Amino acid sequence: MNEPCFKEGKGGPLSIAEQKIERYLRDLPPGVLNFRSIDSVEILGMRPGTYNLNFHIKVNQREFIFRINIEQQSGLPNQIEYEFIVLKFLENHRVAPKAYHFDNTRNHFEFGILIEDYLEGPHVTLQRGEIPDLAELLARLHSLKPGNMPFIAWRRPLIHTYQLARNDLIGYERKGTSEKGTIGLAREVLNRAEALLRDYEELFDGDSLNHTDVVCDNFIKTPEGLRLIDWEKPRVDDCSYDIACLFSEPAQLWFSQNILTPENRQRFLETYASLAGKRADLLFEKVRVREPLVSLHWILWGAGKLCDLKEGRTKPELMRAHEEKLARYERVARLENIEKLLDSI
Numbered sequence: 001m002n003e004p005c006f007k008e009g010k011g012g013p014l015s016i017a018e019q020k021i022e023r024y025l026r027d028l029p030p031g032v033l034n035f036r037s038i039d040s041v042e043i044l045g046m047r048p049g050t051y052n053l054n055f056h057i058k059v060n061q062r063e064f065i066f067r068i069n070i071e072q073q074s075g076l077p078n079q080i081e082y083e084f085i086v087l088k089f090l091e092n093h094r095v096a097p098k099a100y101h102f103d104n105t106r107n108h109f110e111f112g113i114l115i116e117d118y119l120e121g122p123h124v125t126l127q128r129g130e131i132p133d134l135a136e137l138l139a140r141l142h143s144l145k146p147g148n149m150p151f152i153a154w155r156r157p158l159i160h161t162y163q164l165a166r167n168d169l170i171g172y173e174r175k176g177t178s179e180k181g182t183i184g185l186a187r188e189v190l191n192r193a194e195a196l197l198r199d200y201e202e203l204f205d206g207d208s209l210n211h212t213d214v215v216c217d218n219f220i221k222t223p224e225g226l227r228l229i230d231w232e233k234p235r236v237d238d239c240s241y242d243i244a245c246l247f248s249e250p251a252q253l254w255f256s257q258n259i260l261t262p263e264n265r266q267r268f269l270e271t272y273a274s275l276a277g278k279r280a281d282l283l284f285e286k287v288r289v290r291e292p293l294v295s296l297h298w299i300l301w302g303a304g305k306l307c308d309l310k311e312g313r314t315k316p317e318l319m320r321a322h323e324e325k326l327a328r329y330e331r332v333a334r335l336e337n338i339e340k341l342l343d344s345i
Contacts, residue, residue, distance in 0.1 A: 017046075017053070017055075017068070018043040018046075018055070020108065020109065021043060021055055021057065021066055022041045022043065024108050024109075024113075025038060025041045025057070025059060025066075026038050026041060028101070032100055032101045032115075033059060033060075033062075033064070033100050033101070033115070034100070035059070035060050038059060038060065039060050040058075040059070040060055040061070041057065041058070041059055042057065042058040042059075043055060043056075043057055044056040044057060044058055044063070048317075048318060048320050048321035048324075049067075049230075049321060050305075050318070050321060050322070050325065051069065051070060051071040051072065051073055051232065051318070052067050052068060052069045052070055052071070053067070053068040053070060053317065053318075054066075054067050055067070055068070056118055057118075063117075063118035063120075064100070064115055064116065064117060064118050065097070065114075065115070065116050065117070065118050066113065066114075066115055067113060067114045067115075067116070068109055068111050068112075068113055069111050069112045069113065069114065070111055070315055070317045070318055071315065071318070072232070073232045073233045074152065074232060074233040076152075078104055079112060079232065080102045080103070080104050080112030080113065080114050081102055081104050081112075082152075083099075083102070083114060083231050083232055084099050084101075084102035084114060085149070085150065086151070086209075086231050086234050087099035087116065087231055089144075089146075089149055089209075090141075090144075090231075093140065093141075093144060094140070094224070094225060094227075095137065095140060095141050095227065095228060096227060096228055096229065096231055097116045097117040097118075097119050097227065097229060098116060098117045099114065099115070099116045099117075100115045100116065100117075101113075101114070101115040102114045102115075119220040119222050119227055119229060120220075120222060120223070121220045121221045121222040121223070122220075122221050123216050123217045123219055123220065123221070123255065124216050124219040124221060124226070125216065125256070125258055126216065126252065126258050126259070126260050126264065127258075128263075128264055128267070130221075131264055131267050131268050131271060132271055133221075133225070133226045134219070134226070134246070134268060135268050135271035135272040135275060136226075136271075136275060137219075137225075137226045137227075137228065138214070138239075138242055138243070138246070138272060139272050139275035139276040140275075141208075141209060141210075141211065141228070141242075142208040142209065142210070142239040142242070142276060143208075143276065144208075144209055146209050146236050151209065151234065151235060151236050152233075152234075152235035152236070153206055153235060153236040153237075154206050154235055154236065154237045154238075154241075155206045156201065156204075156206070157204040157205070157206050157237050157238040157240070157241065157290075158197060158200060158201045158203075158204045158238075158289065158290060159197060159201060160237075161241070161290055161293045161294065161297075162190070162193055162194065162197060162293055164293070164297055165186075165189075165190060165193075165293045165296045165297050165300070166190055168296070168297055168300035168301065168304070169183070169186050169187065169190065169296075169300055171300075171304060172186075172300050172303055172304050172307070175304060175307040175308075175311065176307070176311055177306075177307045177310045177311055178303070178307055179303070179335075181335055182299075182300075182303050182333070182335060182338065185335065185338040185339065185342065186296060186299070186300060186338060188342060189292060189293075189296050189338060189341050189342060189345065190296070192342065192345040193292060193293055193345060196289055196345070200285075200286075200289045203282065203285065203286050203289075204238040204240065204286060204290075205238055206236055206237050206238055207236070207238070208236065208237060208238065208239045209234060209235075209236055210234060210235060210236070210237040210238075210239065210241045210242045211228050211231065211234050211242055212233050212234055212235060212237070212241060212242065212245065213230055213232070213233065213245065214228070214242045214245045214246045214251075215245070215251050215252070215254050215255055216252065216254075216255035216256065216258075217254075217255050218230045238286065238290075239276070239278075239283075240283065240286040240287050240290050241290065241294065243268075243269075243272065243283070243287050244287050244290045244291040244293075244294040244295075245294050246260075246268070247260060247265055247268075247287060247291055248291060248294050248295040248298055249295065249337065249340065250295045250298040250299050250302070250332045250337050251294070251295070251298045251332075253328075253331040253332050253337075254298070254302075254328055254331070254332055255328075257331075269283055269284055269287070288344075291344070292341045292344055292345050295337070295341055296338070296341060298332055299332060299333055299337050299338055299341075300333075301332070302328070302329040302330075302331075302332030302333035303329075303332075303333035305322060305325075305329045306326075306329045306330065306333055308322070309322055309323070309326070309329075
């Protein structure tokens with residue numbers, strides 16, 4: 001993830017990866033980064049994300065993120081190219097960092113790479129004062145018309161969300177260290193949600209570009225305003241997916257113990273509906289129906305990551321990141337989170 005805090009500061013001998021990055025940047029045509037020449041390159045630090053390694057670099061006194069994509073979330077073989085296309089589409093809309101370059105050839109690195117602006121600033125913490133900015137940013141994102149862009153699209157948003165959670169459960173059941181309690185409760189959530197599909201499917205329209213991973217540490221409060229990072233799996237969907245993700249307690253627990261209060265949820269919906277020109281009551285209904293499935297997706301994702309660690313399935317390049325996030329996975333995957341979903345359906 002493109003995070004403003006990196007654990008390893010500059011100085012000291014460069015690692016093999018850092019040496020390769022420096023050589024790569026010096027060989028890069030300087031116009032790619034909008035320079036006439038590459039005069040200096042510094043590796044300021046590295047922060048491993050859940051799916052990638054993010055190097056904070058400085059080239060000619062400007063700061064960038066040099067990301068090495070170890071795993072992909074979108075299901076696409078051209079993960080990095082897809083993200084680059086999305087970021088170029090979003091350029092000048094004050095939503096995301098500017099992207100400069102991608103390389104999916106694997107000629108220089110074993111994995112795909114992406115270079116984008118480094119965004120300076122803290123994450124959001126779901127406090128009352130942040131609600132207007134959150135609503136404004138998402139309303140602006142969802143107002144953009146994807147047109148003929150080659151984006152992933154969910155044309156039956158509610159059905160696809162149910163299928164996503166069902167596939168998560170199938171994958172989790174296949175893991176050797178899966179928990180019977182988690183499986184049983186997840187099945188009950190899916191059974192209850194399935195009964196709602198026919199009655200509510202027609203409420204949803206796949207007509208908005210969604211980020212799909214709107215958790216606190218993907219929002220950066222920059223001096224130029226709020227921005228979203230980590231555009232690994234955006235798609236055209238109903239706007240309710242992003243809102244359901246923002247409202248999801250398991251997704252909120254991924255970052256901290258801070259949970260949106262009922263008052264702030266209502267404040268967000270009213271502000272968003274006003275800015276987006278949507279009916280607040282209809283928006284509330286769509287989020288109410290969809291949120292349990294989005295939350296179940298998060299819970300099973302966290303539970304699956306715990307299994308991967310226990311079973312030694314985590315890629316070596318990402319082991320440090322997953323070990324550091326162990327407490328996060330445990331918070332997200334708690335059984336009580338699924339029990340709350342049953343109460344909400």
